[in-house]
Amino acid sequence: MFLLSPPSPEPTSSIIPDVDEVSSKMVEGCKQDTLLCSVLADWMDNSPWASLVATLITIGLILILGFVVRHLVHRLITRVIHRAATRPVGRFRKGTLTAGVDALLHERRKQRAETMGTVLKHVATVVIIGTTVLTVLDRLTIPIAPLLTSVGILGVAVGFGAQELVKDFIAGMFMLLEDQYGVGDVIDAGAAVGTVEAVTLRVTRLRDEDGRVWYVRNGTISRVGNESQGWSRAYQDVPVPYDSDVTTVRVLLENVAEEMWADADLRDSAIVEPPQVFGVEQLSDSSMVFRLSAKALPAKQEDVARELRLRVKAALDAAGISMTG
Known part of the structure; x- marks a missing residue:
């Protein structure tokens, strides 16, 4: 009768490396x-x-x-x-x-x-x-x-x-390198429209006209409309009756444009170049519409437009020309 000896245990390899x-x-x-x-x-x-x-x-x-x-x-x-x-x-x-x-x-x-x-x-x-x-x-x-x-x-x-996060970072990096917009710009980012308050690699923070703060991920911005990069444009339409003399109205508006450009405060703080009078922009059922346009500094177009309205209204009143609706 043969007795089977128990199998000898195989050596196990240790996870810890041998010091020697x-x-x-x-x-x-x-x-x-x-x-x-x-x-x-x-x-x-x-x-x-x-x-x-x-x-x-x-x-x-x-x-x-x-x-x-x-x-x-x-x-x-x-x-x-x-x-x-x-x-x-x-x-x-x-x-x-x-x-x-x-x-x-x-x-x-x-x-x-x-x-x-x-x-x-x-x-x-x-x-x-x-x-x-x-x-x-x-x-x-x-x-x-x-x-x-x-x-x-x-x-x-x-x-x-985290591919969305990586997408946001890459988009933010290219946005900064290309200077698409920056702090203080008024932009239309699709999801929100407002003034840029902060720009990071991941998000852009906007504040709209109502004071609401928007956080827009850079990777979701497919197109950007920048209203204040380099310069902006302010314009004012001036409707006058059909019986008004076209030459007189045009000369009056050109005088307004020259006075605005001669104003040193406006020239240094808001206006980039002399305002232009485009003449009769359109004809409606009851009036002729003249248009004034002025290049303004970034985010200053609303201030220039308000000044245009005030000066045009004062000039028309002084000349006895009424504005139609």
């Missing part, structure tokens, strides 16, 4: 590094512990170098962004630069520069620190291929789940 194996790998890697680690080991007379100590010193130098490079890159980005934000803006027209345009353009440029600087700093930090960590892991003989694979899979999963 790791040490031997670190020593071997140190010998292959002829740039720094092996030099340090030779300097220590190749003692039994020299390779390990040299490896630890190399890892420390790698970490220090990574943080130093990150600090220098951040300083370089800050200097470039500061120079871009404080660079003098071009003249809006001949003569002295309008204070309103100067402040608006400076604020928009500063906001774009600061936002792009923040993005560049984050990208630089991820790249530099990530490279430093991978280099340290390689020095510790930890295989980085499975780690990179896991990070890649995690990145795909996160990117798929």
Whole structure:
């Protein structure tokens, strides 16, 4: 009768790496590094512990170098962004630069520069620190291929789940780079119409005429109508009776336009160029309609239009010409 001996247990592999194996790998890697680690080991007379100590010193130098490079890159980005934000803006027209345009353009440029600087700093930090960590892991003989694979899979999963967020950030970045709109602009973003109060990479904050605040995600904005970029236009239609003399009315409106342009306060704070009289714009059942148009500074078109109405009404009353409905 044969007795069956119980099977001998198979050796199980431990998840924790063997210290001696790791040490031997670190020593071997140190010998292959002829740039720094092996030099340090030779300097220590190749003692039994020299390779390990040299490896630890190399890892420390790698970490220090990574943080130093990150600090220098951040300083370089800050200097470039500061120079871009404080660079003098071009003249809006001949003569002295309008204070309103100067402040608006400076604020928009500063906001774009600061936002792009923040993005560049984050990208630089991820790249530099990530490279430093991978280099340290390689020095510790930890295989980085499975780690990179896991990070890649995690990145795909996160990117798929947060694709709307990524879309918002990419749209916001291109919007800032192309200067589609900025703080103080009156825009039509489709979902809302109002004055831009804040612009970030993810959302744009608008305030409409009723004081309501709208938060519009940048990725949902398919088209933007900017009413105050560079300059805006104010116009006023003037309906007069058919029995009015066309030449007289036209001359009267041209005088109003010349007086507005001669007003130094208006010229420096609201109007870009002399207002124009387009003549008879249309004919209705009961009146002829003349039109005045004036280029105004950004977001100043309503103020210019109000001034046009006041001056036209006063000029028509002085000439004894009534306005029809």
